[in-house]
Amino acid sequence: MKTIISILFLFFLTISGIAGPPEPPEAPESPNAVLVIPKIKLDTIRFGKTAREIDSSQSRLDNVLQRISDSIEVKDITIEGESIRIVLTNDSVISLSGNTIANLPHKDNSFVNVGHTYTVKQGDVVNGSIVNVGADVIVNGTVNGSVMTLGGNIYVAPTGYIRDGAVALSGKLKVEPGGQVTNIRLSLNDSRREIEESS
Known part of the structure; x- marks a missing residue:
């Protein structure tokens, strides 16, 4: 039994050694590219995938978006700089900006x-x-x-x-x-x- 465990342990070490360390992320072309995200609009998407798929620099907002149910329909998302504005199908609005989160009014x-x-x-x-x-x-x-x-x-x-x-x-x-x-x-x-x- 000890021999099998030792062989499995060595096998996993060998596999991870062959794969090597993870590749470092590409450096931005300019310092501003880290903080500035181009404005985009998406139609009829769901919260679960949205922030993660849009851009990895928005990952600090992932925890907030994960708290919101995947079943909530989104009509529009606008990302500009460090802020995200989300319009739901009932025209409610969620606005996220860096670590601060503010509400934006809508029709009612x-x-x-x-x-x-x-x-x-x-x-x-x-x-x-x-x-x-x-x-x-x-x-x-x-x-x-x-x-x-x-x-x-x-x-x-x-x-x-x-x-x-x-x-x-x-x-x-x-x-x-x-x-x-x-x-x-x-x-x-x-x-x-x-x-x-x-x-």
Whole structure:
């Protein structure tokens, strides 16, 4: 048995020795080529392959894109410099820029936010829905739509109002006294499931 293991070990060492070390990546023609990516547009693609296939210099955004389901349809992607702008089939927009991620408005101000807490300030009104991936949503103002988090919590302050329901997947939903959430309140956290329907 020891002889077989030794032979297999030597076999794998020989194979890796023949293959040699991995080839180094080609050097860019100019220093600017590292940071500048030409603007491109793609139609009807899916998140899973998009960032990895477009250009390897966008690989630091891969982790963010992998969090988004492969089943979400994409209408348009624009890459310019270190930023990516993604338009979904429902006209929601995701904007990624380096390590910062910001939302861009569309026709009803609905948006998808990824990677950092989003706060609706007291007195602010969002006429649309909010989807936050990997972070919390804090509602001190009004959301005339729904709020959904994937891997984040939803906090509704005493001055907060959500018209079309709140859903926290792998997160918690906390509504302070005075805060309002109409339609459905749903929290799925580990094996615990809390559903409350309201009028």
